[in-house]
Amino acid sequence: MSNVIVCSDLTLGFGPRVVLAGVNLAVAEGEFIGVLGPNGSGKTTLMRAILGLLPPRSGSILVFGKPPPRGNPAIGYLPQLRSRLAGLSLTGRDFIAAAYGGHRFGLPLFGRAAEAAVDRALALVGAEDLAARPLAALSGGEQQRLLLAQALLGRPRLLLLDEPLISLDPPHQAAVVALVRRLQKELGFTVLFSAHELNPLLHAIDRVLYLGGGHAALGTVDEVITPAVLSRLYRTEIEVIRTHGHIFVMAGGHEVEHEAHRHAIGHSDA
Amino acid sequence: MLEKTLEMLAYDFMRNAFAASAIVAVLAGVVGFFLVLREQTFAGHALSHVSFAGATGAVLMGIPPFAGIIVLATLVGIGMGMLGEKLRQRDVAIGVVLAFSLGLGMLFLHFYTHFATQATTLLFGNVLGIDRTTIGTLAALAFVSLAAMGFIARPLLFASLHPELAEARAVPVKFVSVSFLVLVALAVAEATQIVGMLLVFALMVAPPAAAQLLSARFWRGLLLSVILAWLDAWGGIALAYITDWPSSFWITALGTCAYLAAFIMRGNMRTHHAA
Ligand SMILES: Nc1ncnc2c1ncn2[C@@H]1O[C@H](COP(=O)(O)OP(=O)(O)OP(=O)(O)O)[C@@H](O)[C@H]1O
Ligand SMILES: [Mg+2]
Numbered sequence: 001m002s003n004v005i006v007c008s009d010l011t012l013g014f015g016p017r018v019v020l021a022g023v024n025l026a027v028a029e030g031e032f033i034g035v036l037g038p039n040g041s042g043k044t045t046l047m048r049a050i051l052g053l054l055p056p057r058s059g060s061i062l063v064f065g066k067p068p069p070r071g072n073p074a075i076g077y078l079p080q081l082r083s084r085l086a087g088l089s090l091t092g093r094d095f096i097a098a099a100y101g102g103h104r105f106g107l108p109l110f111g112r113a114a115e116a117a118v119d120r121a122l123a124l125v126g127a128e129d130l131a132a133r134p135l136a137a138l139s140g141g142e143q144q145r146l147l148l149a150q151a152l153l154g155r156p157r158l159l160l161l162d163e164p165l166i167s168l169d170p171p172h173q174a175a176v177v178a179l180v181r182r183l184q185k186e187l188g189f190t191v192l193f194s195a196h197e198l199n200p201l202l203h204a205i206d207r208v209l210y211l212g213g214g215h216a217a218l219g220t221v222d223e224v225i226t227p228a229v230l231s232r233l234y235r236t237e238i239e240v241i242r243t244h245g246h247i248f249v250m251a252g253g254h255e256v257e258h259e260a261h262r263h264a265i266g267h268s269d270a
Numbered sequence: 271m272l273e274k275t276l277e278m279l280a281y282d283f284m285r286n287a288f289a290a291s292a293i294v295a296v297l298a299g300v301v302g303f304f305l306v307l308r309e310q311t312f313a314g315h316a317l318s319h320v321s322f323a324g325a326t327g328a329v330l331m332g333i334p335p336f337a338g339i340i341v342l343a344t345l346v347g348i349g350m351g352m353l354g355e356k357l358r359q360r361d362v363a364i365g366v367v368l369a370f371s372l373g374l375g376m377l378f379l380h381f382y383t384h385f386a387t388q389a390t391t392l393l394f395g396n397v398l399g400i401d402r403t404t405i406g407t408l409a410a411l412a413f414v415s416l417a418a419m420g421f422i423a424r425p426l427l428f429a430s431l432h433p434e435l436a437e438a439r440a441v442p443v444k445f446v447s448v449s450f451l452v453l454v455a456l457a458v459a460e461a462t463q464i465v466g467m468l469l470v471f472a473l474m475v476a477p478p479a480a481a482q483l484l485s486a487r488f489w490r491g492l493l494l495s496v497i498l499a500w501l502d503a504w505g506g507i508a509l510a511y512i513t514d515w516p517s518s519f520w521i522t523a524l525g526t527c528a529y530l531a532a533f534i535m536r537g538n539m540r541t542h543h544a545a
Binding site for chain 1: 309423424425427431433435482489
């Protein structure tokens, strides 16, 4: 199986600030990778580098064997930040259709090809009915499903989902994870799925990419979610507790992911 | 009714007013639709105030006020676009520009003392005073603006609805936003000729906002926005003729009514939907 993403000695940063340093990893085609790590560990930054939006400081990143061009049609993206979504009075259908060929100049005519592509994407996530309603009238979980449909537009071979579980309750989190897993099995694309908690992803992911302290660790859950690896990433003594099929990552008696999650919600509200 | 209409159309200045306002209404309906969609109405408001400084400054320098409006509003539009999308800092910067433009306009007025009547025209418009040449200018400018609008509409819509994804899909977001604000500046310049700088909102914001309340579909909403702006302008001029009140008053009144009616109708649609 060929590799979809290969990072060699990759360093990413902004100005003087280094976010990830000396990262080496390879993601194979058809893998479902859970991307974890505390706030500011570089999950979004890595995805932006894969999208070609952030050039490497040093080292290299290859996506489908090439340095990623900006606007790669083979990549579907669900960004963490969706600044305009909340107040939009347009329907979900028009919202999704706007992304179809949206980089081309001219009129947004939503022709037959666009309609067919939107129908297909909506059917994949089971959101045909939702799409007729104004976005502002949808719940967070319903909007999330439309965003997933938008990311699936254009039949991507690699899907970058940045915090698709944010502000969803546990049943809806499980539903989104199961949906992505099913689509990935059916359509055979590769998934990078970032989240603040490992547990909702635990049974869906093939491997986990854990970021922290400028470093990255990629491997199976058993390889990565260990006191030794995580203590290096968090730069503090980490305990890993497994009970009833759940894994809790603890530092000094606190659950670190839980703290991070609360943090992130406060952040997105601001 | 018909008699009154024929009588009204017998006057040259009335025909000119209808022609000019139709041209401007179409442009305002299209550009305003995106302006409301992008929640940039404050930028539009500020650009209309910039046009005051542009017009008064132009008169001082001995060039046509309309040219002054176009030049200054376009420059400021480009500057606003360059500021980027960070809303909070953007609105403060725009507000500062707005205030300064009015101040500057006041200063120019101070230097040019015979200006009082022209100032009223600038502030509140005088659609009944429009001549053939101005109509030609308005039509040419509207044609170019609409063509440019048609060129950027697709990436502009994408960048307006989902800027983060648009950026990742290699949409030239900056270019599109700056170009759009230039088109807003041109549309504002045109609208000032009809309703004056203080009332540009009546044509550029009320009809599209009403349209977006009434339709959640892009094309339907856009079409509705143009129709409402057009009806607003023509209705306002006709009522002005009948009542002898200023047309700008009627245009603002109709725009406000359209918006309020849309608001109430939307409320009704919602309750029916929920039921
Ligand atoms: N445009 C930017 N300019 C400067 N620094 C940035 C920029 N974007 C991100 N950073 C910094 O890079 C680091 C990594 O940010 P990133 O958004 O990738 O983290 P993350 O893992 O996605 O965090 P979160 O869980 O909060 O989403 C942070 O310290 C952040 O402050
Ligand atoms: Mg992030």
